[in-house]
Amino acid sequence: MSPRHSAAEARRTRERIIERGVDVASVEGLEGLTIGRLAADLGISKSGLLGHFGTKQALQLAALERAAVIFDREVWRPASGATPGLPRLRAVCDAWISYLVRGVFPGGCLFVSSTFEQDGRTGPVRALLRRQFRAWQRRLTAEIRTAVRTGDLPADTDPDQLVFELYGVMMSLNHTTQLAPTPEAPTQATRAITRLLSPP
Structure with a gap:
């Protein structure tokens, strides 16, 4: 096998490992990822x-x-x-609800389950999860601040509080979807988001 083909095959194998790893972690947690488990699953x-x-x-x-x-x-x-601000924030929340309801990850949102799994721990995995969480918070906060500047949200809106409440809705939807699925859950989440993002 030529070096080029060998490198391409290595990339494909790595991709297979990561894809399977994400699926396993979403169902069994990050601790469910082991060398032996993935090797057996992938036949390598x-x-x-x-x-x-x-x-x-x-x-x-x-x-x-x-x-x-x-x-x-x-x-x-x-x-x-x-459009930046409230229209984009609403679009993000719609896509977020769709992501949870469609089961993009087979075991529900990997970040929600990983957050609970990493509670009280230290190390690189928790540090990466924290950075990812903070990055998403910053994106949401930026859109909220824009919505306030344009007058689409009240001037006294607390961006940190609103992000906290948006997260609460999504975590509730994730738990409901995974533990006790009901057809009303997506509608309930949408209603909650609509109240939170209502203009003045």
Whole structure:
């Protein structure tokens, strides 16, 4: 096999590992990602998998990084063309609800489950999860501030409080969807978001 083909095959194998890792982590948690588990699932040797990810922690970090790419594709990009401020914020929330209801990750939002799993822990995995969380908070906060400047939201709106409440709606929808699915849940989430984002 030529070096070019060998490199291409290595990239494809790495992609398969990451894709499977994201699916496993969404159902079983980041701790469910093990070298042996993924090697068996994908029909490759442990040594072959170790050539791509030498440690369980490296697998966990790669899964979180890929999950962020998927979340961005499913939630932010569909809304990115909307007018900045309240129209974009509403579009983001619509896409966010759709992402949860459609089950983009087989076990529900990987970030929600990972947040609970990493509570009270320290280390690179929690640090990456925190950075990802903060980055999404900043995006939402920026849109809220724009909506306030344009008069689409009240001047006394507290962006941090509003982001907190938006997260609460989405986490509730994720839990309901995963634990006790009801056809009313998406509508209830939409109504809650509409109240939170009502203009003055």
